[in-house]
Amino acid sequence: MHKEHRATPPLTAPDEVVVFIGRIRTPWLTRADCPRNVLRAREAGGSARVEIDPVYRPGLANLSAYSHVILLYWMDEAERDLLVQRPSHADGPRGVFSIRSPARPNPIALSVARVLSLNESTGLLEVEQLDCRDNTALIDVKPYLPTIDSVPGATADR
Protein backbone atom coordinates (compact mmCIF):
# COMPACT_ATOMS: atom_id res chain seq x y z
CA MET A 1 0.00 0.00 0.00
CA HIS A 2 1.91 2.99 -1.29
CA LYS A 3 -0.35 5.98 -0.83
CA GLU A 4 -2.97 7.41 1.42
CA HIS A 5 -6.40 5.85 1.18
CA ARG A 6 -9.79 7.42 1.71
CA ALA A 7 -12.86 5.37 2.48
CA THR A 8 -15.39 5.08 -0.33
CA PRO A 9 -18.18 6.08 -0.01
CA PRO A 10 -17.65 9.00 2.42
CA LEU A 11 -18.29 7.91 5.98
CA THR A 12 -21.25 10.06 6.83
CA ALA A 13 -23.88 7.60 8.08
CA PRO A 14 -24.67 8.41 11.70
CA ASP A 15 -24.96 5.39 13.95
CA GLU A 16 -25.13 6.80 17.49
CA VAL A 17 -24.61 10.12 19.19
CA VAL A 18 -22.01 11.19 21.70
CA VAL A 19 -22.62 13.96 24.19
CA PHE A 20 -19.97 16.37 25.36
CA ILE A 21 -19.53 16.27 29.14
CA GLY A 22 -17.00 19.07 29.48
CA ARG A 23 -13.99 20.78 27.97
CA ILE A 24 -10.22 20.39 28.18
CA ARG A 25 -8.28 23.62 28.65
CA THR A 26 -4.70 23.61 27.38
CA PRO A 27 -2.16 26.27 26.37
CA TRP A 28 -2.53 25.33 22.65
CA LEU A 29 -5.03 27.75 21.11
CA THR A 30 -5.09 26.28 17.60
CA ARG A 31 -4.41 22.90 16.07
CA ALA A 32 -1.18 24.28 14.62
CA ASP A 33 0.05 25.15 18.13
CA CYS A 34 -0.39 21.62 19.50
CA PRO A 35 2.63 19.49 20.39
CA ARG A 36 3.15 16.45 18.18
CA ASN A 37 2.23 14.01 20.94
CA VAL A 38 1.54 13.81 24.64
CA LEU A 39 5.19 13.22 25.59
CA ARG A 40 6.15 16.48 23.87
CA ALA A 41 3.26 18.18 25.63
CA ARG A 42 4.56 17.05 29.02
CA GLU A 43 8.05 18.29 28.14
CA ALA A 44 6.48 21.71 27.54
CA GLY A 45 5.37 21.66 31.18
CA GLY A 46 2.31 22.94 32.95
CA SER A 47 -0.95 21.12 33.36
CA ALA A 48 -4.25 20.67 31.55
CA ARG A 49 -7.52 21.65 33.20
CA VAL A 50 -10.52 19.45 32.59
CA GLU A 51 -13.80 21.30 33.20
CA ILE A 52 -16.75 19.00 33.79
CA ASP A 53 -20.14 20.51 32.95
CA PRO A 54 -22.38 21.06 36.00
CA VAL A 55 -24.92 18.34 35.17
CA TYR A 56 -22.19 15.68 35.10
CA ARG A 57 -20.30 16.67 38.27
CA PRO A 58 -22.01 14.09 40.54
CA GLY A 59 -20.17 11.48 38.45
CA LEU A 60 -16.83 12.64 39.87
CA ALA A 61 -17.58 11.13 43.31
CA ASN A 62 -14.94 8.60 44.45
CA LEU A 63 -12.52 9.47 41.65
CA SER A 64 -10.05 10.85 44.19
CA ALA A 65 -9.11 7.26 45.06
CA TYR A 66 -7.25 6.95 41.74
CA SER A 67 -3.88 8.38 40.80
CA HIS A 68 -4.48 8.28 37.04
CA VAL A 69 -7.43 8.62 34.67
CA ILE A 70 -8.16 7.70 31.07
CA LEU A 71 -9.59 10.66 29.19
CA LEU A 72 -11.54 10.28 25.94
CA TYR A 73 -12.02 13.43 23.91
CA TRP A 74 -13.41 14.44 20.56
CA MET A 75 -11.03 15.81 17.93
CA ASP A 76 -13.61 17.90 16.09
CA GLU A 77 -11.22 19.25 13.45
CA ALA A 78 -9.94 15.85 12.36
CA GLU A 79 -10.82 14.22 9.05
CA ARG A 80 -12.71 10.95 9.40
CA ASP A 81 -12.21 9.17 6.10
CA LEU A 82 -8.41 8.86 5.93
CA LEU A 83 -7.85 5.14 6.49
CA VAL A 84 -4.19 5.10 5.43
CA GLN A 85 -2.05 8.08 6.38
CA ARG A 86 1.51 9.32 6.13
CA PRO A 87 2.42 10.36 9.67
CA SER A 88 5.37 12.71 9.95
CA HIS A 89 7.06 10.39 12.45
CA ALA A 90 6.95 7.36 10.12
CA ASP A 91 8.91 6.40 7.02
CA GLY A 92 5.84 5.49 4.98
CA PRO A 93 2.06 5.08 4.98
CA ARG A 94 0.32 3.59 8.01
CA GLY A 95 -3.13 2.11 8.52
CA VAL A 96 -5.17 4.34 10.81
CA PHE A 97 -5.69 1.55 13.36
CA SER A 98 -1.91 1.22 13.77
CA ILE A 99 -1.39 4.88 14.71
CA ARG A 100 -2.80 7.32 17.26
CA SER A 101 -3.63 10.06 14.78
CA PRO A 102 -6.72 12.13 15.68
CA ALA A 103 -7.88 11.63 12.07
CA ARG A 104 -9.83 8.35 12.28
CA PRO A 105 -13.37 7.08 11.58
CA ASN A 106 -14.39 8.18 15.06
CA PRO A 107 -12.09 11.06 16.04
CA ILE A 108 -11.81 9.98 19.65
CA ALA A 109 -8.44 10.57 21.30
CA LEU A 110 -7.34 8.70 24.40
CA SER A 111 -4.79 9.81 26.99
CA VAL A 112 -3.71 8.29 30.26
CA ALA A 113 -2.96 11.16 32.64
CA ARG A 114 -1.87 11.59 36.24
CA VAL A 115 -4.39 13.49 38.35
CA LEU A 116 -2.87 16.57 39.97
CA SER A 117 -6.00 17.88 41.68
CA LEU A 118 -9.74 17.28 41.73
CA ASN A 119 -12.59 19.44 42.95
CA GLU A 120 -15.88 17.57 42.72
CA SER A 121 -18.03 20.59 43.44
CA THR A 122 -16.49 22.94 40.85
CA GLY A 123 -15.97 20.10 38.37
CA LEU A 124 -12.30 20.92 37.89
CA LEU A 125 -9.87 18.08 37.27
CA GLU A 126 -6.25 19.10 36.81
CA VAL A 127 -4.05 16.57 35.03
CA GLU A 128 -0.57 16.44 33.57
CA GLN A 129 -0.25 18.29 30.29
CA LEU A 130 -2.16 17.08 27.20
CA ASP A 131 -1.52 17.61 23.51
CA CYS A 132 -5.00 18.68 22.36
CA ARG A 133 -6.22 22.12 21.40
CA ASP A 134 -7.74 24.39 24.05
CA ASN A 135 -11.49 23.79 24.49
CA THR A 136 -11.41 20.26 23.12
CA ALA A 137 -14.67 18.49 23.94
CA LEU A 138 -14.47 15.79 26.62
CA ILE A 139 -16.57 12.65 26.24
CA ASP A 140 -15.45 10.37 29.08
CA VAL A 141 -13.34 10.04 32.20
CA LYS A 142 -12.48 6.53 33.38
CA PRO A 143 -10.38 5.40 36.35
CA TYR A 144 -7.06 3.86 35.26
CA LEU A 145 -6.84 0.30 36.57
CA PRO A 146 -3.28 -1.06 36.31
CA THR A 147 -4.49 -4.66 36.62
CA ILE A 148 -6.21 -4.44 33.25
CA ASP A 149 -4.84 -1.27 31.62
CA SER A 150 -1.09 -1.59 32.20
CA VAL A 151 0.95 -3.91 29.94
CA PRO A 152 4.56 -2.76 30.41
CA GLY A 153 5.92 -5.51 28.15
CA ALA A 154 3.67 -4.81 25.18
CA THR A 155 5.65 -4.54 21.97
CA ALA A 156 5.25 -1.57 19.69
CA ASP A 157 6.69 -0.61 16.36
CA ARG A 158 8.50 2.58 17.36
Next chain:
Amino acid sequence: MHKEHRATPPLTAPDEVVVFIGRIRTPWLTRADCPRNVLRAREAGGSARVEIDPVYRPGLANLSAYSHVILLYWMDEAERDLLVQRPSHADGPRGVFSIRSPARPNPIALSVARVLSLNESTGLLEVEQLDCRDNTALIDVKPYLPTIDSVPGATADR
Protein backbone atom coordinates in the same frame (compact mmCIF):
# COMPACT_ATOMS: atom_id res chain seq x y z
CA MET B 1 -24.04 10.92 48.51
CA HIS B 2 -26.17 8.02 49.67
CA LYS B 3 -28.18 6.96 46.65
CA GLU B 4 -28.03 6.65 42.93
CA HIS B 5 -28.29 9.88 40.97
CA ARG B 6 -29.72 10.51 37.57
CA ALA B 7 -28.82 13.53 35.52
CA THR B 8 -31.50 16.19 35.23
CA PRO B 9 -32.65 16.98 32.59
CA PRO B 10 -32.36 13.71 30.64
CA LEU B 11 -29.19 13.68 28.58
CA THR B 12 -30.64 13.50 25.11
CA ALA B 13 -28.98 16.37 23.27
CA PRO B 14 -26.90 14.96 20.42
CA ASP B 15 -23.52 16.58 19.98
CA GLU B 16 -21.68 14.41 17.43
CA VAL B 17 -22.15 11.06 15.76
CA VAL B 18 -20.09 7.91 16.01
CA VAL B 19 -19.98 5.35 13.22
CA PHE B 20 -19.70 1.63 13.79
CA ILE B 21 -16.65 0.15 12.10
CA GLY B 22 -17.26 -3.51 12.90
CA ARG B 23 -18.55 -5.99 15.45
CA ILE B 24 -17.09 -7.95 18.35
CA ARG B 25 -18.05 -11.62 18.45
CA THR B 26 -17.99 -13.23 21.89
CA PRO B 27 -19.57 -16.33 23.47
CA TRP B 28 -21.98 -14.16 25.52
CA LEU B 29 -25.28 -13.96 23.64
CA THR B 30 -27.12 -11.64 26.01
CA ARG B 31 -26.16 -9.00 28.52
CA ALA B 32 -27.14 -11.39 31.31
CA ASP B 33 -24.60 -13.95 30.05
CA CYS B 34 -21.65 -11.55 30.15
CA PRO B 35 -18.87 -12.04 32.72
CA ARG B 36 -18.67 -9.34 35.36
CA ASN B 37 -15.42 -7.93 33.99
CA VAL B 38 -12.66 -8.65 31.53
CA LEU B 39 -10.55 -10.65 34.01
CA ARG B 40 -13.49 -13.02 34.57
CA ALA B 41 -13.94 -13.22 30.81
CA ARG B 42 -10.32 -14.32 30.36
CA GLU B 43 -10.72 -16.94 33.06
CA ALA B 44 -13.59 -18.37 31.02
CA GLY B 45 -11.09 -18.92 28.21
CA GLY B 46 -11.35 -18.72 24.46
CA SER B 47 -10.92 -15.62 22.36
CA ALA B 48 -12.98 -12.77 20.97
CA ARG B 49 -13.21 -12.18 17.23
CA VAL B 50 -13.26 -8.60 16.03
CA GLU B 51 -14.79 -8.28 12.56
CA ILE B 52 -13.85 -5.07 10.76
CA ASP B 53 -16.34 -3.94 8.10
CA PRO B 54 -14.96 -4.09 4.53
CA VAL B 55 -14.75 -0.34 3.99
CA TYR B 56 -12.48 0.07 7.04
CA ARG B 57 -10.09 -2.84 6.41
CA PRO B 58 -7.36 -0.73 4.76
CA GLY B 59 -6.93 0.87 8.20
CA LEU B 60 -5.55 -2.43 9.58
CA ALA B 61 -2.27 -2.04 7.67
CA ASN B 62 0.81 -2.10 9.93
CA LEU B 63 -1.15 -3.18 13.01
CA SER B 64 0.72 -6.51 13.03
CA ALA B 65 3.72 -4.67 14.52
CA TYR B 66 1.90 -4.37 17.85
CA SER B 67 1.29 -7.06 20.45
CA HIS B 68 -1.70 -5.34 22.07
CA VAL B 69 -4.54 -3.08 20.98
CA ILE B 70 -6.96 -0.73 22.69
CA LEU B 71 -10.52 -1.46 21.61
CA LEU B 72 -13.34 1.06 22.02
CA TYR B 73 -16.86 -0.30 21.67
CA TRP B 74 -20.40 0.92 22.09
CA MET B 75 -22.53 -0.57 24.86
CA ASP B 76 -25.87 0.01 23.19
CA GLU B 77 -28.00 -1.46 25.97
CA ALA B 78 -26.51 0.70 28.71
CA GLU B 79 -28.34 3.56 30.43
CA ARG B 80 -26.72 6.94 29.90
CA ASP B 81 -28.07 9.11 32.70
CA LEU B 82 -26.97 7.20 35.79
CA LEU B 83 -24.22 9.42 37.21
CA VAL B 84 -23.96 7.71 40.59
CA GLN B 85 -24.35 3.95 40.69
CA ARG B 86 -24.23 1.05 43.13
CA PRO B 87 -21.87 -1.48 41.53
CA SER B 88 -22.18 -5.02 42.85
CA HIS B 89 -18.44 -5.12 43.59
CA ALA B 90 -18.51 -2.00 45.81
CA ASP B 91 -19.78 -1.34 49.31
CA GLY B 92 -21.68 1.78 48.38
CA PRO B 93 -22.51 4.28 45.61
CA ARG B 94 -19.82 5.33 43.15
CA GLY B 95 -19.55 8.25 40.75
CA VAL B 96 -19.69 6.99 37.16
CA PHE B 97 -16.28 8.49 36.34
CA SER B 98 -14.68 6.40 39.11
CA ILE B 99 -15.93 3.07 37.75
CA ARG B 100 -15.79 1.19 34.45
CA SER B 101 -19.51 0.52 34.22
CA PRO B 102 -20.90 0.45 30.65
CA ALA B 103 -23.70 2.72 31.90
CA ARG B 104 -22.20 6.20 31.43
CA PRO B 105 -23.00 9.43 29.54
CA ASN B 106 -21.27 8.02 26.48
CA PRO B 107 -21.53 4.22 26.71
CA ILE B 108 -18.05 3.61 25.33
CA ALA B 109 -16.18 0.65 26.81
CA LEU B 110 -12.41 0.35 26.60
CA SER B 111 -10.35 -2.83 26.77
CA VAL B 112 -6.66 -3.46 26.33
CA ALA B 113 -6.28 -6.84 24.62
CA ARG B 114 -3.46 -9.02 23.36
CA VAL B 115 -3.67 -9.71 19.63
CA LEU B 116 -3.77 -13.43 18.85
CA SER B 117 -4.12 -13.17 15.08
CA LEU B 118 -4.79 -10.59 12.41
CA ASN B 119 -5.92 -10.97 8.80
CA GLU B 120 -5.94 -7.61 7.06
CA SER B 121 -7.77 -8.85 3.97
CA THR B 122 -10.66 -10.57 5.76
CA GLY B 123 -10.76 -7.93 8.49
CA LEU B 124 -10.56 -10.49 11.28
CA LEU B 125 -8.70 -9.58 14.45
CA GLU B 126 -8.63 -12.26 17.12
CA VAL B 127 -7.89 -11.03 20.64
CA GLU B 128 -7.93 -12.45 24.13
CA GLN B 129 -11.44 -12.89 25.54
CA LEU B 130 -13.62 -9.81 26.17
CA ASP B 131 -16.58 -9.31 28.50
CA CYS B 132 -19.06 -7.70 26.09
CA ARG B 133 -22.13 -9.20 24.50
CA ASP B 134 -21.86 -10.93 21.11
CA ASN B 135 -22.25 -8.46 18.21
CA THR B 136 -21.22 -5.42 20.22
CA ALA B 137 -20.49 -2.51 17.89
CA LEU B 138 -16.83 -1.55 17.51
CA ILE B 139 -15.92 2.11 17.21
CA ASP B 140 -12.10 2.18 17.30
CA VAL B 141 -8.91 0.12 17.32
CA LYS B 142 -5.74 1.83 18.54
CA PRO B 143 -2.23 0.44 18.93
CA TYR B 144 -1.23 0.03 22.59
CA LEU B 145 1.89 2.09 23.26
CA PRO B 146 3.50 1.14 26.59
CA THR B 147 5.47 4.39 26.74
CA ILE B 148 2.27 6.38 27.19
CA ASP B 149 -0.43 3.80 28.05
CA SER B 150 1.28 1.68 30.70
CA VAL B 151 1.45 2.99 34.29
CA PRO B 152 2.18 -0.10 36.41
CA GLY B 153 2.42 1.92 39.61
CA ALA B 154 -0.88 3.73 39.27
CA THR B 155 -2.94 3.49 42.43
CA ALA B 156 -6.51 2.31 42.35
CA ASP B 157 -9.20 1.93 44.96
CA ARG B 158 -9.81 -1.81 44.67
